[in-house]
Amino acid sequence: MILPVTVNFYENLDSQPAGRMNKLNITVAVTGLNNIDSPGPGVPVIRALRESDFFNVRIIGLAYENLEPGIYMPGIADKVYMIPYPSDGVEALLERLEYINSRERIDVLIPNFDSELYTFMKSDKRLGEMGIKTFLPELAQYEERHKANLSGFGKKYNVKVPGNFELFSHSDIQKIPSGFTFPLMVKGKFYDAYTAENKQQIAFFYNKIAAKWGLPVIIQEFVRGTEVNVVALGDGQGNTIGAVPMRKQYITDKGKAWGGVTLDDKNMLELTRRIISETKWRGGMELEIIKTASNELYLIEINPRIPAWVYLAVGAGQNLPEALVRLALGLDVEPFTSYKVGKMFIRYSYDLLVDIGQYELVSTKREN
Amino acid sequence: MRLKKNIALSETGFVFDPNTGDSFSLNRIGLEIVEKLRHDKTDQEILNELLENYEIDKASLDKYYFDFVSTLQYYQLIDDTTGHREFL
Numbered sequence: 475m476i477l478p479v480t481v482n483f484y485e486n487l488d489s490q491p492a493g494r495m496n497k498l499n500i501t502v503a504v505t506g507l508n509n510i511d512s513p514g515p516g517v518p519v520i521r522a523l524r525e526s527d528f529f530n531v532r533i534i535g536l537a538y539e540n541l542e543p544g545i546y547m548p549g550i551a552d553k554v555y556m557i558p559y560p561s562d563g564v565e566a567l568l569e570r571l572e573y574i575n576s577r578e579r580i581d582v583l584i585p586n587f588d589s590e591l592y593t594f595m596k597s598d599k600r601l602g603e604m605g606i607k608t609f610l611p612e613l614a615q616y617e618e619r620h621k622a623n624l625s626g627f628g629k630k631y632n633v634k635v636p637g638n639f640e641l642f643s644h645s646d647i648q649k650i651p652s653g654f655t656f657p658l659m660v661k662g663k664f665y666d667a668y669t670a671e672n673k674q675q676i677a678f679f680y681n682k683i684a685a686k687w688g689l690p691v692i693i694q695e696f697v698r699g700t701e702v703n704v705v706a707l708g709d710g711q712g713n714t715i716g717a718v719p720m721r722k723q724y725i726t727d728k729g730k731a732w733g734g735v736t737l738d739d740k741n742m743l744e745l746t747r748r749i750i751s752e753t754k755w756r757g758g759m760e761l762e763i764i765k766t767a768s769n770e771l772y773l774i775e776i777n778p779r780i781p782a783w784v785y786l787a788v789g790a791g792q793n794l795p796e797a798l799v800r801l802a803l804g805l806d807v808e809p810f811t812s813y814k815v816g817k818m819f820i821r822y823s824y825d826l827l828v829d830i831g832q833y834e835l836v837s838t839k840r841e842n
Numbered sequence: 843m844r845l846k847k848n849i850a851l852s853e854t855g856f857v858f859d860p861n862t863g864d865s866f867s868l869n870r871i872g873l874e875i876v877e878k879l880r881h882d883k884t885d886q887e888i889l890n891e892l893l894e895n896y897e898i899d900k901a902s903l904d905k906y907y908f909d910f911v912s913t914l915q916y917y918q919l920i921d922d923t924t925g926h927r928e929f930l
Contacts, residue, residue, distance in 0.1 A: 700862065702863075720863075721862065721863030723863065734863075735863045737860060737861060737862070737863050738848060738860035738861055739861055765862075815860040816850065816858055816860055
């Protein structure tokens with residue numbers, strides 16, 4: 475029988491301290507409770523925090539949709555509040571958070587959607603005045619790693635990236651540089667990615683993506699290889715607190731991992747450490763990388779938040795959400811030194827039965 | 843030529859490459875060959891032992907053996923630093 479093996483992440487550092495007897499009571503608000511076929515990271519983040527040796531957490535779920543499964547899942551959120559979409563504006567969100575905070579006294583807030591991060595980053599000061607701490611990237615870091623800016627990011631930090639071209643209108647499809655050969659990737663600024671074999675398909679995907687995520691739509695050169703990912707946490711000073719590489723073993727039609735396994739790949743870890751060191755990345759991140767047949771690593775995306783598969787990292791020995799909360803609270807965090815290689819995750823679907831009364835509370839009182 | 847050091851191999855014939863995340867299932871003979879490679883046996887030693895233990899002619903064995911080993915190379919289970927094998 476093959477047992478997962480543990481590799482040294484930082485060879486010269488001591489291992490993590492043992493668990494504490496007296497846990498610190500804190501209240502953490504978490505978004506991303508949409509544990510659906512394209513899952514948000516909220517539920518795995520909450521599972522990670524519930525398994526903390528350091529914290530005893532009260533979880534406040536923040537949801538956008540009435541049917542986000544995390545609202546109803548037993549043992550996940552202690553209390554759930556509906557919040558307005560980022561598109562409703564910063565003020566509407568802050569007003570709602572002020573109300574929620576007046577009742578719950580939130581210590582730390584972890585936003586988990588790309589599309590809401592900008593709003594929360596811009597609101598950092600107001601949140602701080604409410605006593606709510608976050609641990610998010612700086613605005614410049616967030617903008618710099620944007621899909622549309624990936625070429626510049628690659629040049630600046632000497633990282634291999636595929637070429638990209640922004641489409642702001644239908645007519646821009648005709649302006650795609652001739653050096654871009656098919657197939658090409660067509661990507662939304664926050665989510666969604668499709669492979670196009672010709673300009674007609676680009677036009678089709680442009681319409682689809684622009685309607686959902688707005689402009690620009692990004693054209694990215696296609697890199698042939700295996701998609702691998704890293705979940706990592708930077709302390710904002712250039713230090714990598716933890717990083718776990720993973721290969722998707724089963725990918726859904728939405729490109730999401732339905733199964734994955736942790737890897738022993740020193741090059742991926744080195745690339746991660748270099749990016750975090752040079753950008754002084756603050757917060758959670760996911761690197762999406764294509765590993766070519768000749769083992770070259772092409773960075774295709776940096777997601778500026780914890781990914782939905784983060785619970786794999788927890789199972790492999792790195793509780794990155796717990797470390798993020800510690801950083802948010804200004805507590806010392808020692809970098810993780812190892813993780814288990816060969817640890818797998820497999821997602822599953824499960825029918826949760828809910829009384830209509832619960833749904834009614836969420837729909838009418840906007841809390842549960 | 844030898845098997846990469848970090849390749850995990852179970853007695854059931856399950857192979858896991860922690861660098862790529864690939865996994866494979868070997869049959870009994872495949873497992874036997876991979877275990878011999880892991881013990882740094884040369885091709886000739888392995889071929890001699892297989893010829894001794896199984897009813898097969900040398901030409902067929904050579905064909906199947908080198909085909910199998912080239913598959914191991916294709917999936918990058920062989921340590922490249924030990925040099926590439928030349929196939930007849």
